Amino acid sequence: MKVLMIVPAYNEELNIKDTISKIIEYKKKSNNEIDYIVINDGSTDKTKEVCEKNNYNIINLIHNLGIGGAVQTGYKYALENNYDVAIQFDGDGQHDENYIDKLVDEIKKGNDFVIGSRFVSDLSKFKSTGTRRMGIKFLSLLIKICTGKRIYDPTSGFRAANKRVIELFSKNYPTEYPEPESTTSLIRKKYKVGEIPVEMHERKHGTSSIKPLKSIYYMFSVSVAIIITSIWREGK
């Protein structure tokens, strides 16, 4: 299968080289045909220069769009170049490339969308901080109530999509904090969503994009987004 790794990067000059070399290394032993594309989301640091120096495949957005826009650019690229599977893979080194084939296997088994999860089993030692874990548990419960399906790690950014989902996402992908919302809308539209355990690591350099002060309002707006997405019919 032709697999595209979508690597969104915003100010990741310290991490991006590590991430991409791991993917290139993994490419050799994988059973699938793996490509990658770095989406540089208007970084203000040397992310662009680092990528160009190493000859990485890169799309430079001329202005910062936020994670949703960056990832959607990747899905559009996947559609344009006819990939069978697109996998979101963070540029900060949190995700473990050794699970790429396992995600693709789940797609081969007939799932439309597969989430790499920290919480399905005890595989991952790094599970984020206590308060954030509580937030994730709450969102997981809310999605269960709204859609009837349990997603253990709705905020995971390590996700694989098949062709149907690529097509959908390249037309329509939420802008702010897109993971829980897009997953809810897939379940709601009766796509088959799977979840497998993966390992995740603590990011090596820099800080996460979600600031603690804003996290309460974040929880509120994500909850509203999940509820609105799951009620009433979809507008065309």
Place this chain on the structure above:
Amino acid sequence: MNLTLKLFLIILLLFQFILIVRVVKLKKLSMKYGSFWIFLLILMLIVVIFPELIISLSKLFGFEAPSNMVFLLGFFFLFYVIFILTISISIQNNKIKLLIEEVSFLKEKENSNGKKR
């Protein structure tokens, strides 16, 4: 507060809620602003159900009448919304300017490439 008035206001808020969800669903309003308005609706609902809150608050801050406080808060809030709107218009203007520049640049490049061939 009179019960009829209370019911009327709650129904009004309900209609407002349906309107917000509808425009979000039709993708005419982004989820970000949708959740902001719903946050405001919840605040208003709390005030409608427990008007005593406003009455005791206005006493605490020394307003002559509770309605004065409501109007002042409403005024400040609208002021704030308009302020945020002008900020976001400015950001958008900047982005559009950048887009026009970049697209024109690309077109010019494409044209001059064509001429060379």
